[in-house]
Amino acid sequence: xxxxxxxxxxxxxxxxxxxxxxxxxxxxxxxxxxxxxxxxxxxxxxxxxxxxxxxxxxxxxxxxxxxxxxxxxxxxxxxxxxxxxxxxxxxxxxxxxxxxxxxxxxxxxxxxxxxxxxxxxxxxxxxxxxxxxxxxxxxxxxxxxxxxxxxxxxxxxxxxxxxxxxxxxxxxxxxxxxxxxxxxxxxxxxxxxxxxxxxxxxxxxxxxxxxxxxxxxxxxxxxxxxxxxxxxxxxxxxxxxxxxxxxxxxxxxxxxxxxxxxxxxxxxxxxxxxxxxxxxxxxxxxxxxxxxxxxxxxxxxxxxxxxxxxxxxxxxxxxxxxxxxxxxxxxxxxxxxxxxxxxxxxxxxxxxxxxxxxxxxxxxxxxxxxxxxxxxxxxxxxxxxxxxxxxxxxxxxxxxxxxxxxxxxxxxxxxxxxxxxxxxxxxxxxxxxxxxxxxxxxxxxxxxxxxxxxxxxxxxxxxxxxxxxxxxxxxxxxxxxxxxx
Numbered sequence: 001x002x003x004x005x006x007x008x009x010x011x012x013x014x015x016x017x018x019x020x021x022x023x024x025x026x027x028x029x030x031x032x033x034x035x036x037x038x039x040x041x042x043x044x045x046x047x048x049x050x051x052x053x054x055x056x057x058x059x060x061x062x063x064x065x066x067x068x069x070x071x072x073x074x075x076x077x078x079x080x081x082x083x084x085x086x087x088x089x090x091x092x093x094x095x096x097x098x099x100x101x102x103x104x105x106x107x108x109x110x111x112x113x114x115x116x117x118x119x120x121x122x123x124x125x126x127x128x129x130x131x132x133x134x135x136x137x138x139x140x141x142x143x144x145x146x147x148x149x150x151x152x153x154x155x156x157x158x159x160x161x162x163x164x165x166x167x168x169x170x171x172x173x174x175x176x177x178x179x180x181x182x183x184x185x186x187x188x189x190x191x192x193x194x195x196x197x198x199x200x201x202x203x204x205x206x207x208x209x210x211x212x213x214x215x216x217x218x219x220x221x222x223x224x225x226x227x228x229x230x231x232x233x234x235x236x237x238x239x240x241x242x243x244x245x246x247x248x249x250x251x252x253x254x255x256x257x258x259x260x261x262x263x264x265x266x267x268x269x270x271x272x273x274x275x276x277x278x279x280x281x282x283x284x285x286x287x288x289x290x291x292x293x294x295x296x297x298x299x300x301x302x303x304x305x306x307x308x309x310x311x312x313x314x315x316x317x318x319x320x321x322x323x324x325x326x327x328x329x330x331x332x333x334x335x336x337x338x339x340x341x342x343x344x345x346x347x348x349x350x351x352x353x354x355x356x357x358x359x360x361x362x363x364x365x366x367x368x369x370x371x372x373x374x375x376x377x378x379x380x381x382x383x384x385x386x387x388x389x390x391x392x393x394x395x396x397x398x399x400x401x402x403x404x405x406x407x408x409x410x411x412x413x414x415x416x417x418x419x420x421x422x423x424x425x426x427x428x429x430x431x432x433x434x435x436x437x438x439x440x441x442x443x444x445x446x447x448x449x450x451x452x453x454x455x456x457x458x459x460x461x462x463x464x465x466x467x468x469x470x471x472x473x474x475x476x477x478x479x480x481x482x483x484x485x
Contacts, residue, residue: 104128111137116144132162139172143179151176159431170432174244174440183240185443187256188295191263198268206230206397207281209268211295221257222397223293225281229377232293233442234399238373240441242393244432245425247369248484249362249391256443257295264291299394302387303346307363307378310417312337316360319419319476323483326356334359352389361484362391364421367414371465372429373399374457376409400442403453411464419472423482426469434462 103126110119119141128134135158142151152173159169177183190211199210201220206227211219224232239254261284285292306312312334315321326334334356335344370378377383377398385392438455439445447455472481 100126100128104131104134108133108137111140114144116141132158132165135162136165136168136172139169139176143172143176148176148180156428160427166431167433171436174432174436177240177244177440180243182243182253182255183440183443185256187258187292190257190259190295195267198264200269207279210298217298219298220296221259221293222296223291224283224285226283227281228401228405230397231399231401232397234373234401235294235296235396236443237441238369238375238393238396238399240443241372241437242369244437244441245365245369245428247425248358248365248422249369249393250387251393251396252297252299254294254296256292258285258290258292261289261291296394299385299387299392301350302385302392302394303350305347305384305386305391306338306343307366307384307391309338313360313363314417316356317364317418317420319472319480319483323357323360323420323480326360329356331356331359347386350386350388354389357484358389359391360420361422364418364484365425366391366393367410367418368421368425368429368465369393370410371414371461372458374401374406374410374461375399376401376407378410400454400458402450403457406457411461414465415468419476420481420483421469422484424485426466426482429462430466434459 103122107119107122107128110116110122119137122128123141130138135154139151139155139158142148142154155169155173155176159166159173162169195211195213195218196215197212198221199212201208201210207223207225207230209221209223210217211221222230222232222235236254236256239251242249242251282291284290316323316326316334331351331354332344332348335347338344366378366384369375373396375396375398377395378393383393383395385394435455438458442451442455444451469481
């Protein structure tokens with residue numbers, strides 16, 4: 001019969017096994033504790049940056065915002081921050097095999113405390129789950145790295161995947177644009193080495209100058225002038241709105257720029273003829289020392305597109321008409337409806353590989369663009385161009401007119417001609433804070449009475465557009481109305 005009392009050797013073996021288990025558990029626990037200490041320390045850094053007002057109903061004193069700042073978290077000193085980074089460096093170097101969610105928490109806290117070096121260390125050493133908080137932190141890290149394009153893409157993807165965090169992600173999307181040099185509020189100051197001469201362009205009624213470098217046109221400069229339909233500031237805002245929407249058509253890059261008066265007049269060719277062409281309409285700034293305006297990238301090759309020929313293209317944007325057959329047709333079959341072989345050939349030479357569906361999306365986006373800009377000046381052939389398979393909006397000087405010049409023409413064109421839209425375009429308009437969007441594209445923190453009216457008109461047109469789209473969706477279904485990506 002086997003003895004119920006264990007032998008001394010078996011007791012020693014069991015004791016040794018239990019000791020090893022306790023040692024391993026202790027080591028694992030120490031590793032967890034080290035990582036959590038890192039998290040807690042970094043959290044202390046966050047508390048230092050975000051002091052809160054604590055209200056208490058007990059007999060203890062109520063800490064005000066200032067008083068709380070005088071009672072820092074134990075880890076908010078420089079020593080504490082250095083200790084946090086030391087703990088994190090040790091944890092990363094040891095490759096502590098802890099729960100990935102804890103590493104994710106450490107990564108998020110590092111980003112919140114703006115300790116981007118520690119965040120990069122965690123990211124390079126560990127695979128962490130992509131929760132909403134982690135995705136948000138990743139966008140912030142890309143912004144800190146200056147990777148603005150990637151940050152925009154990730155921010156928008158996060159807004160789509162994490163609806164509860166949508167407001168936060170769209171704010172980061174707008175922040176990535178704000179940091180972009182195209183949204184810089186400071187004008188480019190042109191000096192004598194930046195160009196050779198200025199030539200007044202003959203077409204149109206506004207004052208626009210060709211900026212020549214090395215005997216080649218490099219830019220077009222639209223000066224700030226009293227002609228209300230030649231609004232240089234509106235040109236800049238239109239370009240920025242297109243950047244925000246990621247338009248499927250093209251708008252040449254526009255930047256605020258200024259010329260010293262003496263240099264402008266000295267390099268201006270045919271100044272006498274300029275005088276006869278409303279040269280007195282120029283608005284000089286800073287007591288006449290500078291001429292402000294927009295510096296527009298020069299477009300070398302394009303042709304005009306007859307956008308007012310609605311019978312050619314409106315079938316593509318009618319939600320009652322089938323769109324599927326057009327996926328198997330060429331753009332030439334659409335342009336043949338013009339009934340003008342010479343015009344058709346000219347447009348096809350600039351068409352690249354554009355399909356009818358891609359062309360329809362561009363038309364839709366362009367009409368949405370005009371509604372938001374309050375731009376009535378695209379009802380003929382003069383202000384719609386075509387180049388390399390994309391519609392091209394070169395002249396947007398009638399954008400954001402003063403309230404007394406505002407019209408409903410762009411709205412009526414969209415209401416009667418456009419019933420299909422890009423899902424991405426409508427989502428950007430719907431999800432992003434319209435006040436921040438206007439501040440981003442208009443580029444001025446303080447608004448005068450006219451600018452306040454422009455903002456109000458922008459908000460009203462945005463709301464009208466979304467109501468119109470929602471009504472169409474209710475009538476025809478989302479698939480037919482938001483038919484383009």
